[in-house]
Amino acid sequence: MKYKILGKTGMEVSELCMGTMSFGGHADEKESAKMFNQCRDAGINFFDCANVYEKGKSETILGKLISGSRNDFVITSKVYFPTSNDVNARGNTRKNIINSINESLMRLNTEYIDLYFLHRFDDLTPIEETMRVLEDLVKTGKVLYLGASNFAAWQIAKAIGISEKNSWNRFECIQPMYNLVKRQAEVEILPMAISENIGVINYSPTGGGLLSGKYAKNNQPTKGRLIENKMYKSRYNESKMFEIADKFTSLSKKYGCSPVSLAIAWTKGHPAITSPIIGGRNTEQLKDSLDSVKIEMTTDLRQEITDLSPNPGVATDRNEESTEHNYGQR
Numbered sequence: 001m002k003y004k005i006l007g008k009t010g011m012e013v014s015e016l017c018m019g020t021m022s023f024g025g026h027a028d029e030k031e032s033a034k035m036f037n038q039c040r041d042a043g044i045n046f047f048d049c050a051n052v053y054e055k056g057k058s059e060t061i062l063g064k065l066i067s068g069s070r071n072d073f074v075i076t077s078k079v080y081f082p083t084s085n086d087v088n089a090r091g092n093t094r095k096n097i098i099n100s101i102n103e104s105l106m107r108l109n110t111e112y113i114d115l116y117f118l119h120r121f122d123d124l125t126p127i128e129e130t131m132r133v134l135e136d137l138v139k140t141g142k143v144l145y146l147g148a149s150n151f152a153a154w155q156i157a158k159a160i161g162i163s164e165k166n167s168w169n170r171f172e173c174i175q176p177m178y179n180l181v182k183r184q185a186e187v188e189i190l191p192m193a194i195s196e197n198i199g200v201i202n203y204s205p206t207g208g209g210l211l212s213g214k215y216a217k218n219n220q221p222t223k224g225r226l227i228e229n230k231m232y233k234s235r236y237n238e239s240k241m242f243e244i245a246d247k248f249t250s251l252s253k254k255y256g257c258s259p260v261s262l263a264i265a266w267t268k269g270h271p272a273i274t275s276p277i278i279g280g281r282n283t284e285q286l287k288d289s290l291d292s293v294k295i296e297m298t299t300d301l302r303q304e305i306t307d308l309s310p311n312p313g314v315a316t317d318r319n320e321e322s323t324e325h326n327y328g329q330r
């Protein structure tokens with residue numbers, strides 16, 4: 001396992017981050033502990049969590065697993081999604097963030113969270129209010145670094161501008177969705193992260209299992225997240241995605257590696273990515289994800305895989321104006 005500096009911080013994180021979304025759900029406490037130890041043995045020091053995963057159970061389990069050697073780990077949690085029917089138990093408001101961080105710290109049984117994410121942009125709360133309360137969390141030592149997940153590039157850029165104007169701590173890491181069939185992040189988000197030197201930990205590197213080889217276009221399994229989970233079923237519902245998955249499975253056979261390992265290694269091959277977040281329901285599944293670090297993702301191999309899926313559309317239709325015949329080469 002290699003370690004990488006996260007963005008422009010000095011903190012080092014493993015080249016894979018372990019996602020704990022299944023802890024307390026598909027993986028019971030015993031299986032979660034086995035996966036945690038498997039990751040630890042492989043050299044992972046980086047664990048992603050959220051207050052809403054399994055209604056707080058994931059945080060509680062992770063808290064027990066890190067106790068005793070808390071400072072050896074870089075752990076994350078997140079805030080935004082509703083935690084109860086209370087109208088204020090949601091969003092990126094001062095009230096919800098203060099209540100949520102205290103609850104997360106309690107469940108994680110720790111005095112601080114290394115990297116605290118906004119789980120989503122809040123359309124109703126002024127970003128100034130949110131960045132100000134996040135600054136307070138850093139100042140009081142409850143949080144070391146700040147992050148944003150599922151934000152558009154302009155939302156991240158706006159928030160960073162506000163932080164810098166006020167000499168507050170800024171987002172040092174972002175958490176977008178990124179995999180071979182969901183490449184939208186390549187257009188604006190990942191170039192912005194490189195430009196601003198922000199760490200990137202991408203989630204769903206195998207498309208929730210779509211790229212695991214088990215979802216053949218004409219031979220669907222009876223079990224699995226894309227069958228059982230309504231949100232993921234609709235997220236990955238285009239027949240084109242299943243065609244890409246079929247071609248990708250064949251390609252991984254050609255190279256003699258598991259599709260899961262190859263899918264993760266492909267996302268990691270993008271220069272903006274710090275650490276893909278891996279996930280699974282048991283140690284057997286996780287083995288393929290951990291093996292992704294053994295793959296040497298050459299430029300040619302990455303291109304061969306990239307060519308299986310269409311390039312995402314451009315962010316502006318004025319790109320033709322920057323072509324050589326108009327402005328010359330820079």
Ligand SMILES: NC(=O)c1ccc[n+]([C@@H]2O[C@H](COP(=O)([O-])OP(=O)(O)OC[C@H]3O[C@@H](n4cnc5c(N)ncnc54)[C@H](OP(=O)(O)O)[C@@H]3O)[C@@H](O)[C@H]2O)c1
Pocket residue numbers: 018019020021022048049119149150175202203204205206207208209210212214223224225226260277278279280281284285286288289
């Ligand atoms: N910020 C956010 O909004 C957000 C959203 C999602 C996830 N995340 C984070 O990112 C982490 C990883 O995301 P993800 O779980 O979506 O990653 P993923 O790698 O795209 O999907 C993992 C799922 O794929 C299937 N799978 C994995 N390995 C397999 C194997 N060897 N064989 C067959 N199936 C396999 C399993 O699902 P089945 O067994 O059910 O088929 C597994 O749960 C999460 O734990 C969480 O920490 C963040």
